[in-house]
Amino acid sequence: MSIDVLLQQIVNGLVVGSVYALVALGYTMVYGILQLINFAHGEIVMIGGLTSVFTSKWLLSMGVPSLLALLIAILVAMVVCAVVGVAIERVAYRPLRNAPRLAPLITAIGVSILLQQLAILVFGRNYFTFPELISKDPISLGPITVTMNEIVILMASVALMAALLWLVHNTKIGTAMRATAENQKVAGLMGIDINKIIAITFAIGSGLGAIAGVMVASNYGQAHYYMGFMLGLKAFTAAVMGGIGNLWGAMVGGLILGLVENVGLIFVRGDYKDIFAFVVLVLVLIFRPQGLIGERVAERA
Amino acid sequence: MAKLFENKRNQMIGIVLLGVLILILPFLAGMLGQAWVRILNVTLLYVMLALGLNVVVGVAGLLDLGYVAFYAVGAYTWSLLASAHFNLHYPFWVLLPLGACLAALAGLMLGAPVLKLRGDYLAIVTLGFGEIVRILMNNFDKVGLPWSDETYNITNGPRGITGIDGLHFFGFELRKGLDVFGFNVTGLQLYYFVFLGFAILSVIGVYRLQHSRLGRAWQALREDEIAAKAMGINTRNIKLAAFGFGALTGGLAGGLFASMQGFVSPESFGLLESIMILAMVVLGGMGHIPGVILGAVLLSAMPEVIRYAADENVQQKIFGIVLIAPEVLRNLIFSLALILIMLFKPAGLWPSPEKK
Secondary structure (H helix, E strand, O other), rough: HHHHHHHHHHHHHHHHHHHHHHHHHHHHHHHHHOOOOOOOOHHHHHHHHHHHOOOOOHHHHOOOOHHHHHHHHHHHHHHHHHHHHHHHHHHHHHHHHHOOOHHHHHHHHHHHHHHHHHHHHOOOOOOEEEEOOOOOOEEEEEEEEEEHHHHHHHHHHHHHHHHHHHHHOOHHHHHHHHHHHOOOHHHHHHOOOOOHHHHHHHHHHHHHHHHHHHHHHHHOOOEOOHHHHHHHHHHHHHHHHHHOOOHHHHHHHHOOOOOHHHHHHHOHHHHHHHHHHHHHHHHHHHOOOOOOOOOOOOOOO | EEEEEEEOOHHHHHHHHHHHHHHHHHHHHHOOOHHHHHHHHHHHHHHHHHHHHHHHEEEEEOOOOHHHHHHHHHHHHHHHHHEEOOOOOOHHHHHHHHHHHHHHHHHHHHHHHHHHOOOOHHHHHHHHHHHHHHHHHHHHOOOOOOOOOOOOOOOHHOOOOOOOOOOOEOOOOHHHHHEOOOEEOOHHHHHHHHHHHHHHHHHHHHHHOOOOOHHHHHHHHHHOHHHHHHHHOOHHHHHHHHHHHHHHHHHHHHHHHHHHHHOOOOOOOOOHHHHHHHHHHHHHOOOOHHHHHHHHHHHHHHHHHHHHHHHHHHHHHHHHHOOOHHHHHHHHHHHHHHHHHHHHHOOOOOOOOOOO
16 A cells, blocks of 8 residues: 555545535534434435536526536525425424434434435436536646545535534524523523524524535536435434534544545455444444543433 | 223124134235235234334333344345255254344344443444444455455355245245145245244243333333432343344344245345334334334335335326326335324324323
């Protein structure tokens, strides 16, 4: 193994990892507030990817320049996903807020299957190619090669994560979100509209998911109705590895998972890539049951 | 309805009628075609699986999203040791217990490292475990040793294993069917009765367990782990026992599945399968045996019934054209049913009567 291969895999890992991190943020935000695994989040990413494919293709055929087409496509995908995310919360999760813990998990699984079938109905079963809106010509930087597309993905995710951290820690909405996550009842007594905050959380998480969907679609050059499943699983793994409910945890977990997978490819055959991710997860949780940077939750009897 | 069953005599009549129905069901289904008998058999396997998972999730409160891995261990134990693949043909009284024990061992192996994890952390690790088992099955057709280039084909990879032996007792092959006084009982119908026997056995086993000292300890663990520990319950051992017993049932069902199907491949043991079994337990009513059985019967029969109801011909008759591909419509109805049942019955269709 040469050092060049390692460097190249690290770069690839960072790109994939930053997408994982964006999706993982959606899981972890919802979990932080509702203690619910939003199984349908992977499907939101898929909807984002597919919506952007169709919007950008349509815009390009109208003669819109490619960068503008990309921006509009992202915006449309974000709006669509935010609406779907908020609708899911309203219909499938809110009525079950005080139900036994596993009930919303099952509706989440139901919603996930439902969204896949709706995507087949609306878009179709095919693999759709994502138009090359940002150049994918390889650029050589010393021993490694990257594409403009990958650089944009990396920088955009860093910017988005920074924006989210700022939002959560420095704005009124962010404070309300943290208060709701800490204790819903007390937050309600302090005059916070819990339902509104939860809806906003879903909207933000789904919006980030939509962008991640566009990134995945542009990176692999295609989108299809099943793309959210494995991605969602990996992102959820990343969120848990970092310590679920913790924003920093989701980001670090996503990046580490991407790195581990891609660097691991040097040592093991590609077929075993997914095993590698899960083995690392188990190892991390054995030594740190609360995740990498999750705080140890006080156990109440 | 409820009034009717309050009467002891009516209750007895109901149970007897149900028993008779269960006994003649494979023959009724046989009139519609052997495919329906197969569906009945698979339903019985799901009843076993749901009961096994119920011990882990419903009784002990440990969320397991990789349960199908144990089913796979049982199925592959049978397939590898009773097929032309390695040219081994061990009898069932070796393989069924062996498969169940290996599955239980896998359960303990999964349980040991995750003892400290709680709730949703446990869920993702069990999910990962299930995926690991599936990927290994997919890739163990070319296992190599680090010091040589030679590879060994253990599981035959995604192509799966074919030509698996069926159940046979003292030289009598179950698949061949049986003539009883000129009345032909098909192989699948014979399998139905074998599976029914095992399903009843698991009901009795799980019931006895649930009402034993261990079962009460599990319930204490589910309600409050810290309090259970303070009462002197060894939470480590009983968690391992829950994983072990759950896996045992799964392994047994797996062996039976392989013997009926004659073919296994990793495709049958995906994450969706685990999720489906979990849905059966939660939808039926966690920790309540009749509820879990109801959930298993409902969720395994529903897709098949919808498959026929949502047929292209039916749509053709009603709307004049095929509006939605039957497969999509089936999944649509199924997912909607899952959501609606949970919304209107959050504790399950038939939850346990004791309220906490």
